[in-house]
Structures are given as structure tokens and as C-alpha cells.
Amino acid sequence: MANAAILVIGNEILSGRTQDSNVAFLGKELAERGITLGEVRIVRDDQTAIVAALDALRASYTYVFTSGGIGPTHDDITSAAVAKAFGVALERDPEAVRRLQSRYGQGELNAARLKMAEIPEGAALIDNPISQAPGFRMGNVFVMAGVPSILRAMFEGIRGTLAEGPPQMSRSLTLSAREGDLAEGLTRIQDRHPQVEVGSYPSFAEGRSLVTIVARGIDAGMLDSVMVQTRALATELGAAIAEG
Template identity: 55%
Template sequence: MTDAPAASPTAAVLVIGNEVLSGRTKDANLSHIAATLAGIGVPVREARVVPDVEAEIIAALDALRHRYTYVFTTGGIGPTHDDITSACVAKAFGVALERNAEAVARLERHYNDPALLNEARLRMADIPAGAVLIDNPVSQAPGFRIGNVHVLAGVPRIMQAMLDGLLPKLQGGPAIHARTVSCSLGEGTIAKDLGDIQARFPTVDIGSYPYFRNGFFGVSLVLRGTDESAVEAAAAEVAGMVTALGGTPTVTIGTAE
């Protein structure tokens, strides 16, 4: 059974963890989630990073879940005292946090030794009442879905495995088509003409992303939209603009630089 969102679904990502805000851990999950969801026509429209603080997690959840079709959280579902995401999600939805029998059974099979499955690890089986478990094929401790909120692990390998299992259950939107026009012109040189092209193609999102590579500056102009013919037409105009301004455009399908 798949979730049934609106015709043009959107998503938000909530990254939870003091270690991300402190700079100790570099988040690798947001970009993976955004790229994966874009592949099924679900654009990520907002991302937030919050500390392991109950009030801030709940406030962010309440803001995001009422605005977007899907919300994906990462982090805070492990066995230590600062892993409070599950309890916060339960409070946000006004339900009890319960020890889930199926989650316990999965952990028992994984550890296969009662001495290893201590109370700290059993905390990973505490799930909001009414939530549906999300499979974790790596270490078995499940994530869960309640309402439109999908609670995933913070460890990238585990998060990615969880998300892979979720994809068939998500209802995507129209395919998102992309073209990239790269050149060695500066943004100041192309800004006016690029703005004019954007105005002529309001259904196409055009982004300008400078880079420094192999000792040279350049810019990648990325065009995205659900109307492939509009994206192609806009990309052709952008390439023509670059040529007219003395540059050499390189056009690729997708968003690679």
C-alpha cells in the first residue's frame, strides 16, 4: 500500500543532532535524500537542522509536517540518552511512546544473545503508538512512519537502506527534467541576460552555481522543470546567450557540472 499525497508532492528534511550543529559530524544525508526524492518527482522544499532539544524538535516537526507532503527526519533514534527523536515525535503527535513487540523481535534476532540486548539497545524498540515500522536491513533497529513523518537513522549507510525500502511506498510526482549549461563566464557578465531568460520561462527553475576547478573559474547554469520541452528550450536560449557573450557553452543532461 502506498501513501497517497497530493498531485504535486513536496518534502522537507529535518536533521537532528548536536554533532551536526557543532561541526563534528558533516551531514551526508540531506543531499542523498534530496537527490533520491527528485528521482521520483518529489522535490525537497525545505531543510532544517536542530539540536537534541525536545522543544526545538517538536516545534520543527509541527511546522514542517503541516506544510509539506512528506517529512524525513534523520538522527536521534539510537540507544543513548541524547537519542530523543522517537519520544519527541510521539509528543508532537500526542500519542504514547510504546515498546513495540515487532521491533523487539527484530532486535532479538539481530543480537541473538540476551546478554547483548540490554535495556539501552531495547530503547531502540520504543516507537510512537500507531506508527508503522520502517525496515532497517543493516542493523535491524527500525525507523518508523507516523502520519506523513518518516523517522530515519542518522548513520548514512543505514539511512540510505531505509530510504531505499521506502521508495516503493511513496507516491511520486511528475518527473523533473534537468539540463546544465557550463561556461567560463563570470556571473556578473551573464546576470542580466540570464534574468531575462528566467522571466520568459517561469515554469523552469534556473540556478547559477559558480565553481573553481583545475585552476579556472566557471559557472554551471542548472535548469529544472517538469515540462521537458520548456527545459530544453530554455537551455537552448541559455547556451545561445553564453555564445553571444563570448563564452563556450557545454550542455549536459542532468545537473552535473
């Protein structure tokens, strides 16, 4: 199965000023194509940090998706960092310039905006139907905007180029129980189903301790089996089923 990593770039994410929503979107979309999301990293607008993260991730995963840092301002350094990571020049791409010209009026395509046409040598452009400033693909790295609406539009253009496998599915069950009481039994269930990811997520509501058990995998029969055994565990422990 193909796998992937996401590299989120931007000081504003690490400071908490901006809340990331791109990871949730990409994780869901990749799962539906049968691509396992194995890792997410967040780094500052720092070229050394971006290059180090790219070098590590692109060597370990089928695909790497980056978000952020391809705008017109001084701190938008992702394109330059990708060029450095791949050891190529950063060039003004004529097609990227043409697309920007279609967006901006006479005299509006200034030096700052032309920065968005600087693309690593040999990269393939990714369409941006919203603001025209393109992303790009370099090797197994897809470089996209941080603005959620633009990233989603860009992803629509590359979706069909990605590998496709059995979609990942999930089943869930919420129990009125304490997580520690379920731990031993859940370990046994996980051991019997190594191809399924079994997770437990505690919460509290109306004075009750709740635990939601989530099973993820590509085999519907195995997922159903995990849920049957989880229900049996709940009965064994006298834990009421709250939902699912």
C-alpha cells in the first residue's frame, strides 16, 4: 500500500494564531484512496528546518504533501527550500507567469507577486483554479498552498495521479466505562487482529466516563469482528453501550 506524510509549514500554525484544517482534509481524502497517512510534521518558516524535514520524509514515504509558504511575502520560502532539498535552481516559470497575468490587471503583477512564479527547475505545476498562483510537484513531493480552500482545489487536480488501493474503513462503539478497565481486553482484541488498528478515546459527559473504541482497516469482515468482540468485552465487564 502507498503511504504518505504531510509537512505543514508556517510560524502562524506553531504560534496558535492559525488553526490547521488541511491535515484533517488530506487524511480523509488519502484514506478514501487507500493511502495510509503515516506522519505529520509542523515546521517553522526556516529553510534549514524545511529542507531537513523534506529529506527525511521523501525518503520514507510514497508521497509527501506540503502546505503553506508559497505566497508573495518575505517569509514564503517553501519553494526555495524545495529547490535546495532537490539540489536544483529556483527559476521563474513562464507558464506560472502567464497564469498570474491572467489573474492580475495591468501593472498589478509586481515583483512580490512574481515571486509566486518561482518554481524549482524540473517541477510540474499544480493548477490553482482559485487564485491562479500554482503549486508544483517535485519528485514525490506535492507543494500546495496553506489556504484551505486553495489547497482543496489543488488536491482535486492531483487526486487522479495518486496511487489507489482498497479504501480504509472504520467502525466505532462508545461504552460507558473507564479506559483502564478496558485496556487488557482491548489488547487481546488487537493481538487477534494485527491488520486492524484498534484505538480507544476517552471522554466525559454528564458525569460519566466514556470510551469510544474505533477500528480502522481495509477488511470489513475484520472490522465487524473487532466490534463483535468489543461488545462481548463490554458485556463481560458490565459496561453499558452508550452509542454505536
